[in-house]
Amino acid sequence: MMKKTIRVAVIGCGYWGKNYVRLLAQLPGSKLVAICDQSQKHLREASKFAPGVKKYREIEELFAHAPSFDAAIVATNPGSHYSITRRLLEMDKHVLVEKPITTSSAEADELVLLAQNRNLILMVGHIFLFNSGIEEIKSYIDSGTLGKIYYLYARRTNLGPVRQDVNAAWDLAPHDIAIFNHLLGNVPEWVSAVGANFLREGKVDASFIVLGYPDGKLGNIHVSWADPHKVREVVVIGSEQRVVFNDTVPQQKVTIYKKGIAASSLPYLSYADYQQIALRDGDIISPCLNIKEPLRSQVTHFLECIQDGHHPLSDGLSGLQVVKILEAVDASMKLQGAPVKINWTPYQMHTNGRTEITLQQTFAETR
Numbered sequence: 542m543m544k545k546t547i548r549v550a551v552i553g554c555g556y557w558g559k560n561y562v563r564l565l566a567q568l569p570g571s572k573l574v575a576i577c578d579q580s581q582k583h584l585r586e587a588s589k590f591a592p593g594v595k596k597y598r599e600i601e602e603l604f605a606h607a608p609s610f611d612a613a614i615v616a617t618n619p620g621s622h623y624s625i626t627r628r629l630l631e632m633d634k635h636v637l638v639e640k641p642i643t644t645s646s647a648e649a650d651e652l653v654l655l656a657q658n659r660n661l662i663l664m665v666g667h668i669f670l671f672n673s674g675i676e677e678i679k680s681y682i683d684s685g686t687l688g689k690i691y692y693l694y695a696r697r698t699n700l701g702p703v704r705q706d707v708n709a710a711w712d713l714a715p716h717d718i719a720i721f722n723h724l725l726g727n728v729p730e731w732v733s734a735v736g737a738n739f740l741r742e743g744k745v746d747a748s749f750i751v752l753g754y755p756d757g758k759l760g761n762i763h764v765s766w767a768d769p770h771k772v773r774e775v776v777v778i779g780s781e782q783r784v785v786f787n788d789t790v791p792q793q794k795v796t797i798y799k800k801g802i803a804a805s806s807l808p809y810l811s812y813a814d815y816q817q818i819a820l821r822d823g824d825i826i827s828p829c830l831n832i833k834e835p836l837r838s839q840v841t842h843f844l845e846c847i848q849d850g851h852h853p854l855s856d857g858l859s860g861l862q863v864v865k866i867l868e869a870v871d872a873s874m875k876l877q878g879a880p881v882k883i884n885w886t887p888y889q890m891h892t893n894g895r896t897e898i899t900l901q902q903t904f905a906e907t908r
């Protein structure tokens with residue numbers, strides 16, 4: 542059966558949004574019908590990828606032409622995600638919004654519920670869930686190849702780009718939080734974080750974050766706009782294997798180290814216990830991956846979810862979870878690293894491992 546062509550508008554055509562314009566101008570199953578940006582310069586640059594497409598500088602003008610599109614991609618600055626996405630959902634448009642979904646969990650909660658009530662696709666640009674390296678690591682974890690997962694750590698550093706409306710944690714850590722939640726199939730119970738600003742007053746530009754997941758699993762994330770060395774790395778330590786994801790080496794994104802420490806079953810380590818720890822050496826393998834452009838896979842997934850009525854992998858709820866965690870990061874940073882518990886009680890854990898929103902009212906009351 543022929544699938545319906547999805548007519549898409551892209552809102553926000555800056556550094557990142559123009560990539561969506563480029564892709565949508567070529568992707569089968571969709572038709573790019575409009576692009577919108579307040580900046581004439583960004584609009585002009587983006588339109589080079591899609592000559593002839595309708596251009597809007599005023600978002601209200603685009604909204605006035607709402608019948609011309611079925612779905613929208615929001616790639617504006619984070620502070621505007623909520624109001625733009627809400628308007629789009631109220632107009633019955635499916636939305637793919639960039640990370641972070643909003644700048645508060647109350648706003649994210651509202652959007653998730655709005656999309657649910659209107660039976661619309663709400664997806665968040667957690668792009669690493671569509672990266673073949675992360676997909677590969679997820680398959681190792683789910684099949685038990687890595688053994689028992691002990692902890693994960695991630696580094697995401699570079700010189701800027703420094704954002705105006707969010708700090709470095711809100712800009713960079715959504716990627717790693719989304720990766721950790723996805724890989725572990727769970728959300729953290731508590732957060733401890735410290736941060737500082739070295740580049741300018743007011744907004745944290747480097748942060749060290751610890752996430753405490755159920756069963757004692759730990760996640761550690763270092764993000765920075767102040768480090769001239771660009772690192773994009775996620776490491777998973779399991780009882781059987783250690784696996785490294787390095788997004789800056791395209792030909793060797795994933796490396797598996799079949800080398801582990803088999804811990805003794807005794808709860809406390811004395812010197813005698815220590816001697817019971819067996820160190821093992823093993824192979825180092827870099828699997829050949831089917832490398833594809835993650836953004837293309839993400840957009841294709843969005844279109845397929847609309848066409849086939851599937852639930853998105855990076856749904857609005859996953860975006861809300863990331864924002865709840867970022868709020869805890871901010872709270873802990875204010876307390877100079879004191880652990881902050883996250884209240885997930887408004888959500889119920891379902892047997893399939895996903896957390897589903899159930900009680901919006903309860904959430905509002907407990908906030």
Ligand SMILES: NC(=O)c1ccc[n+]([C@@H]2O[C@H](COP(=O)([O-])OP(=O)(O)OC[C@H]3O[C@@H](n4cnc5c(N)ncnc54)[C@H](O)[C@@H]3O)[C@@H](O)[C@H]2O)c1
Nearest residue numbers: 553555556557558578579580583616617618619639640668
């Ligand atoms: N997934 C990724 O790897 C990735 C990478 C970079 C940025 N991002 C995300 O993409 C979003 C945009 O980031 P960017 O780097 O492109 O920023 P940017 O500043 O380069 O672009 C944002 C654009 O949005 C436009 N804009 C803002 N408010 C608007 C409004 N109300 N109406 C119309 N246009 C409006 C601005 O004029 C600007 O051109 C952010 O949420 C960011 O976190 C994601």
